Amino acid sequence: MxxxxxxxxxxxxxxxxxxxxxxxxxxxxxxxxxxxxxxxxxxxxxxxxxxxxxxxxxxxxxxxxxxxxxxxxxxxxxxxxxxxxxxxxHQVPLRDKLLSRVELMGKMSRLSPSLVNFLGSIKFLRLLGEKVMGVSAEMTLPHFAQKTFLQLYKAKKLKNSKRKVLYYPGCYVNYNTPEVGLDLVKVLNHHNVEVLVDQFDCCGLPIIANGFLETAKGYAERNIEKLRKYAAEGYQIITTCPSCNLTLNREYQELFDLDTSKYCVLDAFEYLDQLIEQGEFKTNFKNMPLNLGYHQPCHLKAAGIGVPSQGILQLIPELKVTDLDAGCCGLSGSYGFKKEKYPISQEIGQNIIRAVEELAPEQTITECGMCQLQIDHLTKKAVLHPIQILAQAYGL
Ligand code: SF4
Ligand code: SF4
Missing domain, CATH: 1.10.1060.10 (Alpha-helical ferredoxin)
Structure with missing residues (x-):
């Protein structure tokens, strides 16, 4: 200490x-x-x-x-x-080791995402998984995309582009919701910003949260080395995932005493805020007569950067964004997938159900992939990332 x-x-x-x-x-x-x-x-x-x-x-x-x-x-x-x-x-369950390796699960799903999604939908296998492994048979499993974000991303050379960013998508966008990353690239290209992506390790948050600190430290060291290199080359580094953001910016230093001072990871909407300040943000929006319910992820609160997405979405004509103000969604990464934690996770999430019922938004949005999954599970309605709304408003 x-x-x-x-x-x-x-x-x-x-x-x-x-x-x-x-x-x-x-x-x-x-x-x-x-x-x-x-x-x-x-x-x-x-x-x-x-x-x-x-x-x-x-x-x-x-x-x-x-x-x-x-x-x-x-x-x-x-x-x-x-x-x-x-x-x-102490001995820890094999389940915790598996659930913490989201990147490994993502890579394994590449063999056949459709088969993995299908097997995950068979109730008998889910019950067996609960009995043998302790993975809740009730919790909605993440859906694996047919192609990863890194497979779908196409670098675009832009004329007279003065800005270049490196995008860190995180495992969930890469393996499960590549459309979020693709929409971010479209929005940034729309502002004449060139976007580069690279193969990074998982930020390590699920490994940290499950207590495998030595393993996570290795992830941290590898990510820091790459992030430093890009920062030194003049790239601004951004992510759409609040948990990756917090881990890359703060956890490596606070938990492992590693030097994170040579780079800074921005939330995608923080970066767009910079464009507003510099008078380079485009407002050629379509009208969007829509009521949105917004959930602020706990790790975005912990990052202490406010809610940059709300300010930007408010610029879209006729769009109304209301904060659900319902606290933690309860899933917390792998936590709510554990059999003994699932009821706790659902109990915490009841405030979200109440807030959504009261507000009755036409669409719920939040930045965190795990919060999206939990709110989808609780309310039975698909949840979007704010960047997807922004891309729609631009007609991209
Ligand atoms: S909130 Fe109060 S009790 Fe809790 S750690 Fe801080 S000072 Fe201590
Ligand atoms: S608020 Fe409770 S559950 Fe959340 S990090 Fe603190 S001690 Fe853990």
Missing amino acids: TQGDRVALDNCIKCSICVSHCPVARVTEKFAGPKQNGPDLERFRLEEPATVHPSIGYCSNCKTCDVVCPSGVNISVMNCKAKGEYVSL
Whole structure:
């Protein structure tokens, strides 16, 4: 533990605000909560690392506690490190190893995405998977696309383009929703911005959230090296995934003490905000008479960059965007796919159902792929990324 961690730990004033905002502690007594698992137990873990309460596995790594703590205690990092210690000292289910390797699952799906999607729809196999592996038979599985984003992406040389960006799509866009990445490329090309993509490793967040910190550190080191190279070549780096953004920008440094200062990853809408500031943002929108319900992902809140997509979508004529303001969706990556966590995840998500019923939007949108999947599962309606709405408004 560094001196900085020590100071952060001693800053805890025991107000319990983190406990009252923790979505998991709100719905289950199985989780001792952020204060007890974070600063309270950390004092003991400093002396004896094995003092890790097993309930740490119930922390979903949503990072709400960090956002609300008035004293700046980095609770989720403490919890991630504690989970890492717990995992290194105990046997963990094979399921957790598999669920954390989303990139590997994506690569395996390439053998036959249709077959993988079909097998995932067979109830008997899902029940078997729950019994043998502990993967919930109820949770909607991600749908694998026929072609990955990297296969579908075509580099476009633009005349007189002064701007170049490197796009980090993340595993979910690459393997499951390539249309999101393609719409981003269209929007950026529309602004005469050239887009480059490259083969990156998974950001490692699912591996971190499952406590395999040593493995995740290797991912971090490889990604940092590539990101530094592109930043040094003058590329601005952007992503459409808030969780990848948070991991690449902050988690590598906070968890592994790696140097992330040589690059900066922007949210796609933060980048578009820059174009607005520089007077280069196009507003040749079609009218869109549509009511949208917007869900802010927890990791976008944790990134502390506000909600850049909402400001930009408000520029589209006749489009109305309303914040669902329903808190965490509950899925938290692989968390809600685990048999014992699925009911917790669904209970947390009830606020989303209520908000959608009350607002009755014609379309729900959110930046995070996992939030999209959970809201789709909860409301039985497809959810889009805000960049898809923007691309539609431009008629691209
Ligand atoms: S919100 Fe912060 S200061 Fe308050 S109990 Fe939690 S960790 Fe301590
Ligand atoms: S990261 Fe989320 S689930 Fe974990 S302690 Fe903090 S608020 Fe609770």
